[in-house]
Amino acid sequence: MPERRNKDVQGYRYKFGVLGPSTNTIVQPDFDDLRPHGVTNHYSRIVVDNAKAVSNETFMAGAWEISHNTIDAVKGVLTCSPDYLVMGMSAVTFFGGAEGALKWRQNVEEVSGLKVSTGSEALAAALEAYGGIKKVAFFSPYYPTANAEVANFLSDYGYETVRDKPLQAPSWTAIAEIDDDKMRETFRYLDGDDVDCLIQVGTNVSGIRFCAAAEMYLGKPVIAINTATYWHALRACGVYDHVPGFGRLMAEL
Template sequence: MSKDMLGWRCKFGVMGPSTNTIVQPDFDMMRPAGVTNHYARIFTPNANAISNETFRAGAEVIAGNTLDAVKSVMTCAPDHLVMGMSAVTFFDGAKGADRFVKQVEEFSGLKISVGSHACTAALNAYGGVKRIAVLSPYWPAMNIEVARYFTDMGFSVVRDIALKRPSWIGIAETTSEECVAAMKYLDGDDVDAIVQVGTNLSMVKLAAMAEMWLGKPVIAINTATYWHALRARGIEDKVEGCGKLLERF
């Protein structure tokens, strides 16, 4: 059987919002030799003045346009799909995540890695994690959905912070200083791990550094999602510099 010259081990089909400028370079940074990432952008108008009321509505527009992106990326004959947008994978808790996965897998005939379930798999890989804190660029109404999901999966959400970014593009403009301040707020002896959600928030390298000075798992959702996709395809390569998840598990 013929193999793709560059993606001879695996071709990933990745769906991400058209406003997202972080997930593509993040995934490419973690890509082992012989694995290629192929992006289909989910049409997403840049929502300005996001609020509790408009965040979910905007995210549901993205969810509604996801299958068009799946249809587009399927023309390159990928081996596995990866969802490069996390909010829609937390809606309505665990049952909502399962429903989203089922919809895409039935439509495409391929398996998909999604942020919510990837974070659960990552937390379980570390082991001994029961109490978590959540960092998001979202608005509080969306954090409620994230907490519902993790509670459904057997974790206790001790604290969370919503950075309330003003637009979809504005998420990618969040500074490292803002993220560090958020992690300091979230951390405590009552927290076993910190989970960062929101794929347009640049946290892969920062989370890896934070693990060293906090002495506990700090999971960036882009790391967890790409790790999950690699392992789902039996690719066990260890990737240095992006946290213990990719270095050890």
């Protein structure tokens, strides 16, 4: 029987405060699908307009708007007394490489008094957990400038980006419309014998099931950012339940 950390009848093991943009419709259901019994997710929305990301500049401006509004969402979710925070937004956590990611996380931790899992650092931890990975390829709903930030972050951890694909979604909500057909087409472009691992970045893309299926037929790690982030939060809290159906990360590692 899992240890009862809380008297809460649903979140008796851990209550996660999840922080995500108000335009994001994917993180909440994805994280709920990944949660083991006794762990609950409590979503706090980072209020942001449904920006039309039609260029490098407007995408980056929109991403920084989300970043600046994060602290209000942190303060809101603290009222339910969570044990741990999980970022349901990943773009800005890649900005500035490993150092920028660390400073961004530490700022949230200082305000909240809680530990936090971010998409960027969770991805780095997932790559290390798989082991044997040197060269990667990834796609995102972002624009080229933001993809360059992801590649720079990965390089700080020693991973070479062989190929990447920015899908350039026309708005924040349109990111959630990227479907299996588009992911299949994109992974076909990205994959090759020169790639050890494929990655899907962007928390408003629901890749948790598609990436698990792709991992089986490609015979190499395929990581969805939402899977990596939630896995990291569970493991950081000492929860080692294996949840099948979402790839080796959740089922074995």
